[in-house]
Amino acid sequence: MDLFNDTRRTTDGIRVGIGGWTYAPWRDNFYPKGLVQRRELEYASRHVGAIEINGTYYGAQKPATYAKWRDEAPGGFVFSAKAPMRIMQSRQLARTGPQVEDFVGGIAELGAKLGPIVWQFDAGLRLDRDAFAAFCALLPAQAGGHRLRHVLDVRDPAFVDADYLALARRHGFATVYTDSPDYPSFADVTADFVYARLMRTRADIATGYPDDELAAWAARARLWAAGGEPADLPKLEAVPAPAMPREVFVYFISAAKARNPAAAMALMARLAQG
Numbered sequence: 001m002d003l004f005n006d007t008r009r010t011t012d013g014i015r016v017g018i019g020g021w022t023y024a025p026w027r028d029n030f031y032p033k034g035l036v037q038r039r040e041l042e043y044a045s046r047h048v049g050a051i052e053i054n055g056t057y058y059g060a061q062k063p064a065t066y067a068k069w070r071d072e073a074p075g076g077f078v079f080s081a082k083a084p085m086r087i088m089q090s091r092q093l094a095r096t097g098p099q100v101e102d103f104v105g106g107i108a109e110l111g112a113k114l115g116p117i118v119w120q121f122d123a124g125l126r127l128d129r130d131a132f133a134a135f136c137a138l139l140p141a142q143a144g145g146h147r148l149r150h151v152l153d154v155r156d157p158a159f160v161d162a163d164y165l166a167l168a169r170r171h172g173f174a175t176v177y178t179d180s181p182d183y184p185s186f187a188d189v190t191a192d193f194v195y196a197r198l199m200r201t202r203a204d205i206a207t208g209y210p211d212d213e214l215a216a217w218a219a220r221a222r223l224w225a226a227g228g229e230p231a232d233l234p235k236l237e238a239v240p241a242p243a244m245p246r247e248v249f250v251y252f253i254s255a256a257k258a259r260n261p262a263a264a265m266a267l268m269a270r271l272a273q274g
Helices: 037-044 063-072 097-113 129-138 162-171 211-226 257-272
Strands: 014-019 050-053 078-082 114-121 150-154 177-179 193-198 247-252
Touching: 014 078, 014 211, 014 257, 037 063, 050 247, 063 097, 078 097, 078 247, 097 114, 114 193, 129 162, 150 162, 193 211, 211 247, 211 257, 247 257
Parallel strands: 014 050, 014 247, 050 078, 078 114, 114 150, 177 193, 193 247
Antiparallel strands: none
8 A cells, every 4th residue: 555645535625634744643643653754744745634834933944845845745735834933923013024025935835735824923912903903914915826815813812802803804814713722712704714723632532532523523614614604613793704605724733632633534534424
Protein backbone atom coordinates (compact mmCIF):
# COMPACT_ATOMS: atom_id res chain seq x y z
CA MET A 1 0.00 0.00 0.00
CA ASP A 2 1.30 3.45 -0.93
CA LEU A 3 1.54 5.50 2.27
CA PHE A 4 0.97 8.66 0.28
CA ASN A 5 -2.26 7.74 -1.46
CA ASP A 6 -4.85 10.46 -1.09
CA THR A 7 -7.36 8.94 1.36
CA ARG A 8 -9.32 12.11 2.12
CA ARG A 9 -13.08 11.76 2.11
CA THR A 10 -14.35 15.08 0.91
CA THR A 11 -17.73 16.69 1.28
CA ASP A 12 -18.61 19.62 -0.95
CA GLY A 13 -18.10 22.88 0.85
CA ILE A 14 -16.76 21.39 4.11
CA ARG A 15 -13.10 21.07 5.03
CA VAL A 16 -12.03 19.26 8.19
CA GLY A 17 -8.52 19.53 9.50
CA ILE A 18 -6.00 19.83 12.32
CA GLY A 19 -3.58 22.40 13.71
CA GLY A 20 -0.07 21.91 12.35
CA TRP A 21 1.57 18.66 11.31
CA THR A 22 4.73 18.43 13.44
CA TYR A 23 3.83 16.87 16.79
CA ALA A 24 5.84 14.05 18.34
CA PRO A 25 2.91 12.00 19.79
CA TRP A 26 1.40 11.73 16.30
CA ARG A 27 4.38 9.57 15.38
CA ASP A 28 2.85 6.90 17.59
CA ASN A 29 -0.81 7.13 16.60
CA PHE A 30 -1.13 8.92 13.23
CA TYR A 31 2.03 8.76 11.17
CA PRO A 32 3.25 5.34 10.00
CA LYS A 33 6.12 3.94 12.02
CA GLY A 34 9.43 5.00 10.56
CA LEU A 35 8.06 7.85 8.43
CA VAL A 36 10.77 10.48 8.13
CA GLN A 37 9.79 13.85 9.56
CA ARG A 38 10.39 15.72 6.31
CA ARG A 39 7.50 13.76 4.73
CA GLU A 40 4.96 14.31 7.51
CA LEU A 41 3.21 17.16 5.72
CA GLU A 42 2.98 15.06 2.58
CA TYR A 43 1.27 12.30 4.58
CA ALA A 44 -0.97 14.51 6.73
CA SER A 45 -2.27 16.52 3.78
CA ARG A 46 -3.53 13.30 2.19
CA HIS A 47 -5.48 12.22 5.28
CA VAL A 48 -7.16 15.45 6.38
CA GLY A 49 -8.76 18.19 4.31
CA ALA A 50 -6.95 21.21 5.72
CA ILE A 51 -4.24 22.27 8.15
CA GLU A 52 -4.11 25.45 10.22
CA ILE A 53 -0.48 26.54 10.33
CA ASN A 54 0.38 27.54 13.88
CA GLY A 55 4.07 28.19 13.29
CA THR A 56 3.36 31.41 11.38
CA TYR A 57 2.13 32.92 14.66
CA TYR A 58 5.66 32.71 16.03
CA GLY A 59 7.30 33.95 12.87
CA ALA A 60 6.49 34.37 9.19
CA GLN A 61 8.29 31.99 6.85
CA LYS A 62 10.27 32.73 3.72
CA PRO A 63 8.25 32.64 0.48
CA ALA A 64 10.29 29.62 -0.62
CA THR A 65 9.10 27.69 2.44
CA TYR A 66 5.46 28.41 1.64
CA ALA A 67 6.07 27.31 -1.94
CA LYS A 68 7.60 24.06 -0.69
CA TRP A 69 4.56 23.36 1.51
CA ARG A 70 2.26 24.19 -1.39
CA ASP A 71 3.99 21.69 -3.64
CA GLU A 72 4.02 18.92 -1.03
CA ALA A 73 0.25 19.07 -0.50
CA PRO A 74 -2.15 17.50 -3.03
CA GLY A 75 -4.60 19.35 -5.24
CA GLY A 76 -7.69 20.57 -3.45
CA PHE A 77 -5.89 20.86 -0.13
CA VAL A 78 -6.00 24.12 1.84
CA PHE A 79 -3.79 25.73 4.47
CA SER A 80 -5.18 28.20 6.96
CA ALA A 81 -2.59 30.26 8.80
CA LYS A 82 -2.30 32.30 11.97
CA ALA A 83 -0.91 35.78 11.51
CA PRO A 84 2.38 36.57 13.27
CA MET A 85 2.39 37.46 16.94
CA ARG A 86 4.51 40.56 16.25
CA ILE A 87 1.51 42.00 14.41
CA MET A 88 -1.18 40.74 16.75
CA GLN A 89 0.48 42.08 19.89
CA SER A 90 1.58 45.42 18.48
CA ARG A 91 0.77 48.44 20.61
CA GLN A 92 0.30 50.42 17.40
CA LEU A 93 -2.11 48.11 15.65
CA ALA A 94 -3.32 50.75 13.21
CA ARG A 95 0.25 51.22 11.97
CA THR A 96 1.05 47.60 11.17
CA GLY A 97 0.32 47.98 7.46
CA PRO A 98 3.91 47.24 6.34
CA GLN A 99 4.08 44.10 8.52
CA VAL A 100 0.69 42.92 7.25
CA GLU A 101 1.81 43.50 3.67
CA ASP A 102 5.05 41.61 4.25
CA PHE A 103 3.28 38.62 5.82
CA VAL A 104 0.54 38.44 3.21
CA GLY A 105 3.01 38.89 0.36
CA GLY A 106 4.99 35.88 1.54
CA ILE A 107 2.14 33.53 2.35
CA ALA A 108 0.54 34.29 -1.01
CA GLU A 109 3.07 31.76 -2.34
CA LEU A 110 0.60 29.10 -1.20
CA GLY A 111 -1.49 30.17 -4.19
CA ALA A 112 -4.82 28.40 -4.57
CA LYS A 113 -3.99 26.34 -1.47
CA LEU A 114 -4.15 29.40 0.79
CA GLY A 115 -7.27 29.29 2.92
CA PRO A 116 -8.41 31.73 5.62
CA ILE A 117 -5.90 33.81 7.55
CA VAL A 118 -6.60 33.88 11.29
CA TRP A 119 -5.97 37.13 13.16
CA GLN A 120 -5.86 35.99 16.79
CA PHE A 121 -5.97 38.56 19.60
CA ASP A 122 -5.19 36.84 22.89
CA ALA A 123 -7.26 37.27 26.03
CA GLY A 124 -4.73 39.47 27.81
CA LEU A 125 -4.84 42.16 25.13
CA ARG A 126 -7.01 45.22 25.68
CA LEU A 127 -8.01 46.46 22.27
CA ASP A 128 -8.85 50.03 21.36
CA ARG A 129 -11.98 50.13 19.21
CA ASP A 130 -10.73 52.78 16.81
CA ALA A 131 -7.33 51.14 16.38
CA PHE A 132 -8.98 47.78 15.81
CA ALA A 133 -11.26 49.23 13.13
CA ALA A 134 -8.28 50.89 11.45
CA PHE A 135 -6.40 47.59 11.55
CA CYS A 136 -9.28 45.73 9.88
CA ALA A 137 -9.22 48.30 7.09
CA LEU A 138 -5.57 47.39 6.46
CA LEU A 139 -6.26 43.75 5.60
CA PRO A 140 -6.08 43.24 1.85
CA ALA A 141 -8.86 41.63 -0.16
CA GLN A 142 -6.49 39.73 -2.42
CA ALA A 143 -2.87 38.79 -2.97
CA GLY A 144 -1.09 37.03 -5.78
CA GLY A 145 -4.25 37.03 -7.86
CA HIS A 146 -6.20 35.11 -5.22
CA ARG A 147 -8.98 36.27 -2.94
CA LEU A 148 -8.02 36.48 0.73
CA ARG A 149 -10.38 35.35 3.46
CA HIS A 150 -9.87 36.80 6.92
CA VAL A 151 -10.95 35.39 10.28
CA LEU A 152 -11.07 37.39 13.51
CA ASP A 153 -10.42 35.58 16.77
CA VAL A 154 -10.76 38.11 19.61
CA ARG A 155 -10.41 36.40 22.97
CA ASP A 156 -11.29 39.34 25.21
CA PRO A 157 -14.95 38.71 26.20
CA ALA A 158 -15.50 42.41 26.90
CA PHE A 159 -14.68 43.29 23.29
CA VAL A 160 -16.93 40.72 21.66
CA ASP A 161 -20.29 42.45 21.20
CA ALA A 162 -22.72 43.73 18.55
CA ASP A 163 -20.29 46.42 17.38
CA TYR A 164 -17.59 43.81 16.86
CA LEU A 165 -19.96 41.67 14.78
CA ALA A 166 -21.05 44.68 12.74
CA LEU A 167 -17.43 45.50 11.92
CA ALA A 168 -16.75 41.91 10.85
CA ARG A 169 -19.85 41.90 8.63
CA ARG A 170 -18.93 45.22 7.06
CA HIS A 171 -15.58 43.79 5.94
CA GLY A 172 -16.86 40.31 5.13
CA PHE A 173 -14.61 38.76 7.78
CA ALA A 174 -15.56 35.58 9.61
CA THR A 175 -15.42 35.34 13.39
CA VAL A 176 -14.17 32.11 14.95
CA TYR A 177 -16.64 29.78 16.59
CA THR A 178 -14.63 28.17 19.39
CA ASP A 179 -15.90 25.01 21.04
CA SER A 180 -14.09 25.68 24.31
CA PRO A 181 -14.93 26.86 27.83
CA ASP A 182 -11.81 29.01 27.88
CA TYR A 183 -12.60 31.54 25.13
CA PRO A 184 -15.60 33.48 23.84
CA SER A 185 -17.87 30.99 22.10
CA PHE A 186 -20.49 32.34 19.70
CA ALA A 187 -21.77 31.14 16.34
CA ASP A 188 -22.93 34.38 14.70
CA VAL A 189 -22.23 34.09 10.95
CA THR A 190 -20.56 37.24 9.59
CA ALA A 191 -19.11 36.13 6.23
CA ASP A 192 -19.65 33.84 3.26
CA PHE A 193 -17.69 31.11 5.04
CA VAL A 194 -17.65 29.64 8.55
CA TYR A 195 -14.58 28.91 10.66
CA ALA A 196 -14.89 26.61 13.68
CA ARG A 197 -12.24 25.43 16.10
CA LEU A 198 -13.19 22.39 18.14
CA MET A 199 -11.12 22.30 21.32
CA ARG A 200 -12.65 19.57 23.47
CA THR A 201 -10.93 16.38 22.31
CA ARG A 202 -10.47 13.84 25.11
CA ALA A 203 -7.49 11.57 25.61
CA ASP A 204 -9.66 8.67 26.81
CA ILE A 205 -11.62 8.50 23.52
CA ALA A 206 -9.83 7.09 20.47
CA THR A 207 -11.59 9.53 18.14
CA GLY A 208 -11.27 12.49 20.50
CA TYR A 209 -15.00 13.17 20.62
CA PRO A 210 -17.69 10.55 21.35
CA ASP A 211 -19.80 9.30 18.45
CA ASP A 212 -22.88 11.33 19.34
CA GLU A 213 -20.90 14.58 19.46
CA LEU A 214 -19.21 13.83 16.14
CA ALA A 215 -22.64 13.20 14.66
CA ALA A 216 -23.83 16.54 16.03
CA TRP A 217 -20.85 18.37 14.53
CA ALA A 218 -21.40 16.69 11.18
CA ALA A 219 -25.00 17.92 11.21
CA ARG A 220 -23.92 21.46 12.15
CA ALA A 221 -21.28 21.55 9.41
CA ARG A 222 -23.82 20.43 6.82
CA LEU A 223 -26.28 23.07 8.01
CA TRP A 224 -23.68 25.83 7.81
CA ALA A 225 -22.67 24.68 4.32
CA ALA A 226 -26.30 24.77 3.18
CA GLY A 227 -26.72 28.33 4.43
CA GLY A 228 -28.38 27.66 7.77
CA GLU A 229 -27.34 28.19 11.37
CA PRO A 230 -27.31 25.57 14.14
CA ALA A 231 -30.00 26.46 16.67
CA ASP A 232 -28.16 24.70 19.50
CA LEU A 233 -25.06 26.94 19.42
CA PRO A 234 -24.84 30.23 21.34
CA LYS A 235 -25.06 33.55 19.50
CA LEU A 236 -24.51 37.15 20.53
CA GLU A 237 -27.44 38.38 18.45
CA ALA A 238 -30.75 36.95 17.33
CA VAL A 239 -30.15 38.34 13.84
CA PRO A 240 -30.22 35.54 11.24
CA ALA A 241 -27.49 35.44 8.63
CA PRO A 242 -28.50 35.62 4.95
CA ALA A 243 -29.36 32.13 3.70
CA MET A 244 -26.65 31.21 1.21
CA PRO A 245 -24.25 28.29 0.68
CA ARG A 246 -21.04 28.73 2.62
CA GLU A 247 -17.65 27.04 2.69
CA VAL A 248 -17.06 25.56 6.12
CA PHE A 249 -13.75 25.00 7.88
CA VAL A 250 -13.71 22.77 10.96
CA TYR A 251 -10.44 22.29 12.82
CA PHE A 252 -9.61 20.10 15.79
CA ILE A 253 -7.19 22.22 17.81
CA SER A 254 -5.35 21.85 21.14
CA ALA A 255 -7.07 19.95 24.03
CA ALA A 256 -6.04 16.26 23.77
CA LYS A 257 -3.93 17.09 20.74
CA ALA A 258 -2.75 13.51 20.25
CA ARG A 259 -6.35 12.61 19.31
CA ASN A 260 -6.97 15.44 16.87
CA PRO A 261 -6.05 13.64 13.62
CA ALA A 262 -8.31 10.72 14.56
CA ALA A 263 -11.11 13.17 15.38
CA ALA A 264 -10.72 14.92 12.03
CA MET A 265 -10.74 11.66 10.08
CA ALA A 266 -13.75 10.39 12.04
CA LEU A 267 -15.70 13.56 11.26
CA MET A 268 -14.70 13.39 7.60
CA ALA A 269 -15.94 9.80 7.46
CA ARG A 270 -19.30 10.83 8.94
CA LEU A 271 -19.68 13.67 6.49
CA ALA A 272 -18.87 11.37 3.57
CA GLN A 273 -21.73 9.09 4.59
CA GLY A 274 -24.21 11.83 3.69
